[in-house]
Amino acid sequence: MRMTLAALADLLAGKLEGDGTLVIGGVAPLDDAHPGDITFLAGQKQVARLAASGATAVLAPPDVWVDRPAIRVENPALGFMRLLEHFYPAPPPTWGIDPRAVLAPDVVLGARVYIGPYAVLCRGVRLGEDVTIHPGTYVGEACEIGDGSTLYANVSLYPRVHLGRQVIIHSGAVIGADGFGFHPMPDGSYRKIPQVGRVVIGDAVEIGANTCIDRATVGDTVIEAGVKLDNLVQVGHNSRVGKHTVLAGQAGLAGSVYVGAHVRMGGQVGVADHTTIGTNASIAAQAGVMTDVEAGAAVYGSPALPGPVAKRQHVYSLRLGELFQQVKQLQKRLDALQAQE
Amino acid sequence: MRMTLAALADLLAGKLEGDGTLVIGGVAPLDDAHPGDITFLAGQKQVARLAASGATAVLAPPDVWVDRPAIRVENPALGFMRLLEHFYPAPPPTWGIDPRAVLAPDVVLGARVYIGPYAVLCRGVRLGEDVTIHPGTYVGEACEIGDGSTLYANVSLYPRVHLGRQVIIHSGAVIGADGFGFHPMPDGSYRKIPQVGRVVIGDAVEIGANTCIDRATVGDTVIEAGVKLDNLVQVGHNSRVGKHTVLAGQAGLAGSVYVGAHVRMGGQVGVADHTTIGTNASIAAQAGVMTDVEAGAAVYGSPALPGPVAKRQHVYSLRLGELFQQVKQLQKRLDALQAQE
C-alpha cells in the first residue's frame, strides 16, 4: 500500500506540515524506520532519536518542533496504531470446518465459524458466530465460546470453560486445568481435593501464549471483560481478575486472589493466596505481594511495599556504607573525648 | 444431588447439631455459599466470615460456636473434601481407542485404556491398565505409563519417559525434553552436550499445566512418589524431587538439584544448580536458594536466608530511616558537646 502524506493527514484528521505529495509506503517506530516510512514522536524527549531516524515523515504532537514533514495529531501513538491498521489490514478470516476436525454430534455452531484440522470439540460444546479455532486445539465437554472469539493452534480448554465474545487465546494456553489443591494426610502424603468449579472469561479478554488459568475448586475462577494477560501467566483457582486489568509476562496469582479493575501488574509479579488488590493499583515488575494492596496504591519489591516506602528503603540501603562509616567515626570521636577527660 | 443434613452427618460420621431434615443441594466455600449449600469452618478465625455466608449449614470443629445448623467433625477441611467427592463425583471414565489415534504396531496396552483422537503413541510404548490419554497428546518411543494414569490433552512425552501408577499430567506439560547443557567452545559458541538420560516419575505424582521436566544428561531426572507440581514449574536435568514434596506455580529447579521428601516450595521459587534441600524444609514464595538448605529449615528471600534471620533483616531494613536519624542526632549531640568544651 502506498499513500500520499496529504491522504494520510486526511485519514487521521491531522494537520499536514510540509510536502503533501510525498509517498508513504510503510509505518515503523523511530529506530526501525527507513525512507518511505512514516514514524511517530510521542513527545519532546524523543526529538534526538527522530534526528537519527530514516523516516520520511512523522506523526507528532502539536507543540514539538520536528525536522521533517509531519502530520500533527493530539495523540501520535493512537494515530500510529490507526496507520498500522490501515497499512497492514488483518487478512479476511476463512470460514469452514476442516474434515479432519472432530466435532461431537451435539456441538452447536453459530454462523461463520472456522475449525481447523485436528481440532477436537467434545460433547455439548457451543460456539457463537464468527468463531475461529485453529488446528490442534482441544475444546472439552460443554465449553461455550462467544461470538468473534479466536483460539490459536494447540490451545487446551478443559470441560465447562465459558468464554465471552471477542476473546483471543494464544497457542499453548491451558484454561480450566485442576486447581492446585491437596489435603495433607496423617502419613505425610497429599490427597487431591476435587476441583469441580469452572473458569469464566469475559468479553474482549486476550490470553497470552502458554498462560494457565485453573478452574475453581467450587464456584468460578473469573477473568472479567477487557483483561489482558501476557504469556506464561499463572492464575490460580478461585481467583478473580477485574475489568481492564493487565498482567505482564510470567506474573502469577496464587489461589483465591482478588484483583480489582484497571490494575497494572508488571512481569514476574507474584501474589500470595487470599490477597486482595484494589482498583487501579499498580504492582511493579518482580514484586511479591503478600498482603492486601489498597486501591490506587503503587507497590514495589518483595515483600511488596508502597512506592514511597520502597524507594526510601532502596535509597537507605544504597547509603548503608556511608552509615557504617559515620558510626565508626562517632565511636572514634567519643573515644577521643573520653580519653581527653 | 440432594441430601438431608442428617444423612450427610451419617456420611461423615459427624455429630448433627440443629434441624436434620434440612435439604442440602451443594457444597461451597464460606464466601461463595448460597442457601441450600453446606460450607465449612476451619477454625475460630473464620467465624466473622461465616456470619456473612449464605450457607444453610456448616461443617465445624467441635469447639467453635456457630450461628446455624452444623455437622461437628474433627477435621472440617477433610470433611469438605469428602462432600465434594460425594456431590460432584468424577464422571465414569470412557474406554476405547479412537480410530484417529496413531499407535505404533508394537505398542502394548493394558486392560481398559482410552486413547483420544490425534494422540500419537510411538514404537515401544507400554501402557498399564485404566490409562487415559486425551486428544493431541504425544508419547515418544519406549515410554512406559503405569496403571490408572491420566494424560490430558496436548501433553508431550519425549522418548523413554517412565511414569508410575496413578500419575496425572495436565495439558501442555513437556516431560523429557533435553537438559540445558552446552559446552563453551574457544570461539565463544556453545556445543550441545548429548542428553541421553531419562525422566522417571513415581506413583501418584501430579504435574501441572505447561510444566517442564528435562531428561538427565546421563542417568535419571527423578520425581518420587506423591510429588505435586503446580503449573509452569521447571525441573532441570538430573534433579531429584523427594516423596510428597510440593512445588507451587512457576517454581524452578536448575540442574542437579536434590530436594528431599516432604518439602514445601512456594510460587516462583528458584533453586540454583547442585543445591541440596533437606527433608521437610519450607521455601517461601519467590525465594532464591543459592546454597544448601538444612532439613526442617524455613527460608525466605533472595538470596534465601533462614526464617529468623530473614525476618530480622526485614525489620531492620524497615527501621533504617530511624537509624539514619539517630546517627544524625548523635553527631549533633557530639558536636554540641565538643563546642561546649
Next chain:
Amino acid sequence: MRMTLAALADLLAGKLEGDGTLVIGGVAPLDDAHPGDITFLAGQKQVARLAASGATAVLAPPDVWVDRPAIRVENPALGFMRLLEHFYPAPPPTWGIDPRAVLAPDVVLGARVYIGPYAVLCRGVRLGEDVTIHPGTYVGEACEIGDGSTLYANVSLYPRVHLGRQVIIHSGAVIGADGFGFHPMPDGSYRKIPQVGRVVIGDAVEIGANTCIDRATVGDTVIEAGVKLDNLVQVGHNSRVGKHTVLAGQAGLAGSVYVGAHVRMGGQVGVADHTTIGTNASIAAQAGVMTDVEAGAAVYGSPALPGPVAKRQHVYSLRLGELFQQVKQLQKRLDALQAQE
C-alpha cells in the same frame, strides 16, 4: 557398546594411565558412575567425590592425582561430551511424510524431510533439507525453516516466522504470537495495537520447551545465531538477543530489550522494556534489570546492581543488627558523658 580403555584413549587422543585392556561399557558423571563406567574429573576440587565414585576409569586433567586408571586430556568435560556422543549416538533420522500430516498445496520441501502425523503446514511454508517436524506441530503461513532444523511435538509457529539452519525447537514452544501491545482508551479499556512484524531466528539456535517468543509490532524480533534459550523463557516483541547468548529457565525479556552477544542470564531473570544489555555481560539468577547494563558487567539482585555493589549491600544488610547495637551503645555512652558533666 563396549570398548577398551586403550581404544578410548586413542579416540580422545589422550594419554593412557593404567591397564589399557579394561573394558568400558558406559559413561556417567562422578556420583552416578558404576563399575564398567568411565567418568570425568573437572579438577582438583572433585578428587574427594572421585574416591566415592564407582567408576572403573576416569578422564582427568594432566596435573591432578587420581586413584584409578585414567585417560589424561586437557579438557575432561569436552572429552566426556565426546564419549557421550560416541557411546550414545543419536538414532538415525527417519525421513518421509506421514499421510496424516496436512500440507498446503504450495508448501516447498527440501530433500530428506520428516513430517509426523497431525503436523500442519500452512500455505507458503518452505522447508530446507534434513528438516524434522514431529507430530502435532503447527507451522503457520509463509514460515521458513532452514536446513537441518528440528521441531519437536506440539510446537506452534505463527505465520511468517523465519528459522535459520540447525535450529532446535522443543515441545510446546510458541514462536510469533502477538506482542503484548495495547493502547489505553479514554474509557479505561485497552485497544489492541496490530502486531504485524516477524520473528527471525538465526542458525544453531536452541529454544526450550514451552518458551515464548513474540512477533514484533512492526519490524522483527530477532534471536541471533547460536543463542540458547532454556524452558519457559519469555521474549517480548521487538527484542533482539545477540549471538551465542544464553538465557536460563523462566527468564523474561519485556519488549524492545537489546541483549548483546555472549551474555549469560541466570534463571528467572527479568529485564524491563527498552533496556540494553552489553556484550558479554552476566546477569545473576532472579536479578531484575531495570536500567542498561554495560558490556562485561556482572549484575545481581532486584533492582540489579553491579556485582561489587550488590555484594557490599548484601554484607551490609547482614551486619545491620550489629549497627543497631553500636548506635544504641553510642547513645548510652553519650548519655553517660553528658550526665557526668
